[in-house]
Amino acid sequence: MPRKQKISKKAAKKLKTAQPQEEFLLQPPRGMRDILPQEQPYWQQVRRVSEKVATDFGYQRVDLPLVEFTNLFTRSIGSGTDIIEKEMYSFSTKGGERVSLRPEFTAGVARAYIQHGMHILPRPVKLYYTGSCYRYDRPQEGRWREFYQFGCEVIGEQNPVLDAQIIQMGWRIIHQLGIRNVKVHVSSIGCPACRKNYRNLLVHYLESKKQKLCIDCKRKLDTNPLRILDCKEDKCIQVRTNAPQSIDHLCDECRIHFKELLEYLEELGIPFELDSALVRGLDYYTKTVFEFFSALSSDDSGKSKRNALGGGGRYDQLIKMLGGEDTPAVGFGLGLDRLVIEMKKLGVRAHKEPNPRIFLAQLGNFAKRKSLRLFESLERAGIMVAESFGRGSLKSQMKIAGRLGVEVTLILGQKEALDGTVIMKDMASGNQEIIDAGKIVDEVKKRLKK
Numbered sequence: 001m002p003r004k005q006k007i008s009k010k011a012a013k014k015l016k017t018a019q020p021q022e023e024f025l026l027q028p029p030r031g032m033r034d035i036l037p038q039e040q041p042y043w044q045q046v047r048r049v050s051e052k053v054a055t056d057f058g059y060q061r062v063d064l065p066l067v068e069f070t071n072l073f074t075r076s077i078g079s080g081t082d083i084i085e086k087e088m089y090s091f092s093t094k095g096g097e098r099v100s101l102r103p104e105f106t107a108g109v110a111r112a113y114i115q116h117g118m119h120i121l122p123r124p125v126k127l128y129y130t131g132s133c134y135r136y137d138r139p140q141e142g143r144w145r146e147f148y149q150f151g152c153e154v155i156g157e158q159n160p161v162l163d164a165q166i167i168q169m170g171w172r173i174i175h176q177l178g179i180r181n182v183k184v185h186v187s188s189i190g191c192p193a194c195r196k197n198y199r200n201l202l203v204h205y206l207e208s209k210k211q212k213l214c215i216d217c218k219r220k221l222d223t224n225p226l227r228i229l230d231c232k233e234d235k236c237i238q239v240r241t242n243a244p245q246s247i248d249h250l251c252d253e254c255r256i257h258f259k260e261l262l263e264y265l266e267e268l269g270i271p272f273e274l275d276s277a278l279v280r281g282l283d284y285y286t287k288t289v290f291e292f293f294s295a296l297s298s299d300d301s302g303k304s305k306r307n308a309l310g311g312g313g314r315y316d317q318l319i320k321m322l323g324g325e326d327t328p329a330v331g332f333g334l335g336l337d338r339l340v341i342e343m344k345k346l347g348v349r350a351h352k353e354p355n356p357r358i359f360l361a362q363l364g365n366f367a368k369r370k371s372l373r374l375f376e377s378l379e380r381a382g383i384m385v386a387e388s389f390g391r392g393s394l395k396s397q398m399k400i401a402g403r404l405g406v407e408v409t410l411i412l413g414q415k416e417a418l419d420g421t422v423i424m425k426d427m428a429s430g431n432q433e434i435i436d437a438g439k440i441v442d443e444v445k446k447r448l449k450k
């Protein structure tokens, strides 16, 4: 009979508390990905162009936390929206605070504007930002759970000329990235007063067609009927064809605001299309709403897949809603991931960092030490240098220099390190010169000028 094995109390406790092993996946969570070095030229180009346009238009950068209190978003984006209902990454901290990863930037910008008393600054306050956002949506082409945005917000003015300028900036960035054939879809969803009337009209119409709506839209009829207008289900698209349109039901102030905006866009030569289905997914918008679409965002049947490159609008109530003064504002956000996809589809050449024209080779420990210093002197003088300090053999280093196609290789052996000299080899002719180490930076500069 097998003897019963005795185990210590400590081991028994360990066994009791042992958790089943979690599966270890060598990949990021679904809908998230790495952006590897070979992709970076596109991303650098997008960031460079967007930041240049923003600074040219007088915008200043603001960096915000990735995590904010959850109620900042519920209050501003609105509780009946998809983002709040389904897509937020929310959790409690160890201290018991309810926080969320930002699903967008505007709410955070408005929070920062109020918190830092920016209302005392000369108006309008112009801010830009860039960074990642998080939405727990179903991943598909052009839609990730972690994605990147660049955006601008202009805070403190009502005039539609600012709406036009904001659209002009987004359009300019997209255009400068080589993405042509971009169209701006634009609409006005009015102010709270005229939207209320319009909402009633719309609900009245949609109630009469309720049976034809998808399940989700039937529910939205009570919570957020405007969002039925941008449902992608065919049957809902059919229903909305004859639905009342917000731009036909604007109050005088909103109608004039919208008319002036369209006149400014015409003046700027920006192609736009009135789009009554454009309602945007966030509750804080008032008056102007717009989105940028590329001609390539249409599928074969010509029907728009509505993968916008960016979008935005006016949000005159948001700052007050969050506890600030009554402050009008307008802004846009561009989806950097989608801009990169579009650039690739169009075969746009991405920005490439220049290649180094100098290689620094070394032989022996003493020379390696000296090479580190020499590398620093060259780098400080603004000269890009390639090296392979980890290698010992001169042959393998010269091979790398040849592969990189540099014009000049500097060679530092034991003898040169002791003499205070450097060998400068012209890679095309194979000629070598011995140069005083103190003069090498100037000599290299002269050579590169040639």
Ligand code: AMP
Residues within 6 Å of the ligand: 104, 135, 137, 142, 143, 144, 145, 146, 147, 148, 149, 281, 307, 308, 309, 310, 311, 312, 333, 334, 335, 336, 337, 338
């Ligand atoms: P929105 O304010 O939701 O319209 O977002 C602004 C822009 O961000 C959109 O026009 C897209 O270009 C981009 N965007 C939004 N959600 C995603 C996502 N899940 N994945 C990739 N890009 C996105």
